[in-house]
Amino acid sequence: MLTVKAVLLSMMVSYAPYNINGVAIDNEQAMCLAMNVYHEAKGETLAGKSAVAHVTLNRVAHKKYPSNTSDVIFEAKTRINWKGNVVPVRDRCQFSWYCDGKADDIQLVYQNGKVIKHNMIAWKQSVQVSLLAMKGMTIDPTSGATHYYNHNIAQPNWGAVYPVKAVLSNHTFNYRTD
Numbered sequence: 001m002l003t004v005k006a007v008l009l010s011m012m013v014s015y016a017p018y019n020i021n022g023v024a025i026d027n028e029q030a031m032c033l034a035m036n037v038y039h040e041a042k043g044e045t046l047a048g049k050s051a052v053a054h055v056t057l058n059r060v061a062h063k064k065y066p067s068n069t070s071d072v073i074f075e076a077k078t079r080i081n082w083k084g085n086v087v088p089v090r091d092r093c094q095f096s097w098y099c100d101g102k103a104d105d106i107q108l109v110y111q112n113g114k115v116i117k118h119n120m121i122a123w124k125q126s127v128q129v130s131l132l133a134m135k136g137m138t139i140d141p142t143s144g145a146t147h148y149y150n151h152n153i154a155q156p157n158w159g160a161v162y163p164v165k166a167v168l169s170n171h172t173f174n175y176r177t178d
Contacts, residue, residue, distance in 0.1 A: 004106045004123060008034060011127045025134050030127075032070040033057075033134065038106060038126040039097035044169070047141055049125055051168055053133040054140040055148055059094075062146055064176060074098060142166045145173035 008031055033056055041052045059065040059072045066072050076088035076099055088099035097104065108120050132138045142148070145165040149156050151172045162174035 004035075004108060005031060007108070007120075007123060008127050011124070012131060025131065029069040030130060030134060032073050034123070034127045034130040035104070035106065036069075036073045036095055036097075037130050038123055039104065040095055041126070042122045046125055046129060048169060048171070050129040050133060050138055051141045051145075051148065051166075051171070051173065053129050054138075054142050055145050055173065056095075057133055058140070058142070058144055058146050058175075062176060064178065065146075141168060142173040144175055146176040147174040148172065149174075 009027065012025065012027070012030065033053060036056055037049050037052045041049045044052075056069060056072060060067060060069055066075060073095055074088075074093075076093035078086050079089050081087045090099050090101055093099035106119065106123060107116060108123060109115050129138070133140075143165040147156075147158060147162055148171050149159060150170050151159075151167075152170050158176075159172065159174060162176050164172055165175045166173040
């Protein structure tokens with residue numbers, strides 16, 4: 001069965017000979033970053049996907065955020081649900097897909113086994129830009145940004161506080177200065 005993890009691992013193996021910087025990549029951290037890129041930028045260009053990967057990694061490097069990719073992505077205000085489980089509060093996460101109330105599964109194939117082409121393409125691109133960014137093999141198109149938003153549909157309060165580092169397509173990229 002074709003799974004998102006199988007695609008990720010096969011791409012990690014195929015990229016291994018190109019690891020000129022000698023950067024070791026943890027499978028789970030790569031999976032988290034690729035999932036974040038997929039959910040945040042599925043319909044974006046490769047540059048847009050790369051920008052999301054770099055913003056995530058820029059947060060990992062920033063003193064105000066957790067020091068690994070998974071913790072940055074899943075950082076959220078939490079609550080105890082009716083089952084006694086700790087769950088993210090809806091719309092109170094660092095990345096919206098994690099707490100938007102929708103399923104986070106990435107479906108690559110239909111039940112009959114046929115590949116969902118647009119999802120597969122988006123997933124492979126998400127894995128590609130994530131691995132390249134983690135290996136330090138791409139230039140950060142956001143110039144070090146730690147935040148972004150679609151300026152056509154949102155005007156977050158921090159958008160006026162943090163300096164703008166870049167504007168790419170429909171997104172404005174800002175840097176947290178504290």
